[in-house]
Amino acid sequence: MRPDHLTSTFGALADPTRRAILARLMSGEASVLELAKPFDMSLPAISKHLKVLERAGLISRGRDAQRRPCRIEAARLKEANEWMEQYRRFWEASFDRLDDYLREVQQTAKGKQHEPKQ
Amino acid sequence: MRPDHLTSTFGALADPTRRAILARLMSGEASVLELAKPFDMSLPAISKHLKVLERAGLISRGRDAQRRPCRIEAARLKEANEWMEQYRRFWEASFDRLDDYLREVQQTAKGKQHEPKQ
Numbered sequence: 001m002r003p004d005h006l007t008s009t010f011g012a013l014a015d016p017t018r019r020a021i022l023a024r025l026m027s028g029e030a031s032v033l034e035l036a037k038p039f040d041m042s043l044p045a046i047s048k049h050l051k052v053l054e055r056a057g058l059i060s061r062g063r064d065a066q067r068r069p070c071r072i073e074a075a076r077l078k079e080a081n082e083w084m085e086q087y088r089r090f091w092e093a094s095f096d097r098l099d100d101y102l103r104e105v106q107q108t109a110k111g112k113q114h115e116p117k118q
Numbered sequence: 119m120r121p122d123h124l125t126s127t128f129g130a131l132a133d134p135t136r137r138a139i140l141a142r143l144m145s146g147e148a149s150v151l152e153l154a155k156p157f158d159m160s161l162p163a164i165s166k167h168l169k170v171l172e173r174a175g176l177i178s179r180g181r182d183a184q185r186r187p188c189r190i191e192a193a194r195l196k197e198a199n200e201w202m203e204q205y206r207r208f209w210e211a212s213f214d215r216l217d218d219y220l221r222e223v224q225q226t227a228k229g230k231q232h233e234p235k236q
Contacts (some may be wrong), residue, residue: 006131006132006137007132007133007134010128010129010131011128011129011132013124013128014124014125014126014128014129014132016124016125019124019201022205023204024206025191025231026204034130041121065182072205074205074208074209074211075209077202077205077208077209078209080202081136081199081202081203081205081206081209082175084195084198084199085197085199086141086144086153087140087144087190087192087195088199090144090190090192090195091193091195091196091199093193094193
């Protein structure tokens with residue numbers, strides 16, 4: 001189950017318009033019409049993106065036949081975030097290495113200041 | 119810059135083999151040959167996946183001409199993780215709502231226990 005979720009979640013997120021739609025939905029539900037306006041896109045283009053997001057489970061749509069408002073569904077984002085968290089030690093380790101390096105550079109610089117002038 | 123990074127990062131992660139390669143690289147560097155073995159894939163197929171991961175900046179390859187060992191590069195994963203974190207309040211809110219609901223169900227059940235028997 002999980003690998004397929006992750007594939008469809010990451011696939012849906014691999015598009016700037018779809019990420020922008022999710023960002024817009026952070027401030028509340030919106031209909032297709034409301035979503036299309038700021039994006040300056042045709043309704044069919046927006047609808048296509050919404051279908052990808054809906055199929056990936058990243059949004060759901062209300063029952064109101066007129067508006068069918070879209071809203072964020074967070075469970076799949078949570079799952080993808082958890083997958084990513086496994087790699088946290090890598091990015092934390094690389095920042096630790098940078099810290100060590102900077103400390104070393106600083107100490108070398110200090111050492112040079114204390115060297116007797118010739 | 120950032121949106122393009124995110125698109126290529128999520129695009130690279132939208133594949134179970136590429137995610138499995140990253141998972142293997144968590145336990146240390148590996149050459150293409152070493153990576154191909156457990157995956158039971160042809161070298162060209164593995165190489166193609168490695169190219170996608172490398173282009174997305176998720177791995178880098180060593181200079182040793184023979185092995186060119188692959189290793190995880192965490193900066194892009196960190197960036198994608200940060201993007202995802204914006205949505206944390208949504209998944210936390212949905213679990214809070216579940217909590218409220220369960221508390222309500224529990225109290226209704228308790229209330230029923232204390233009702234006088236007829």
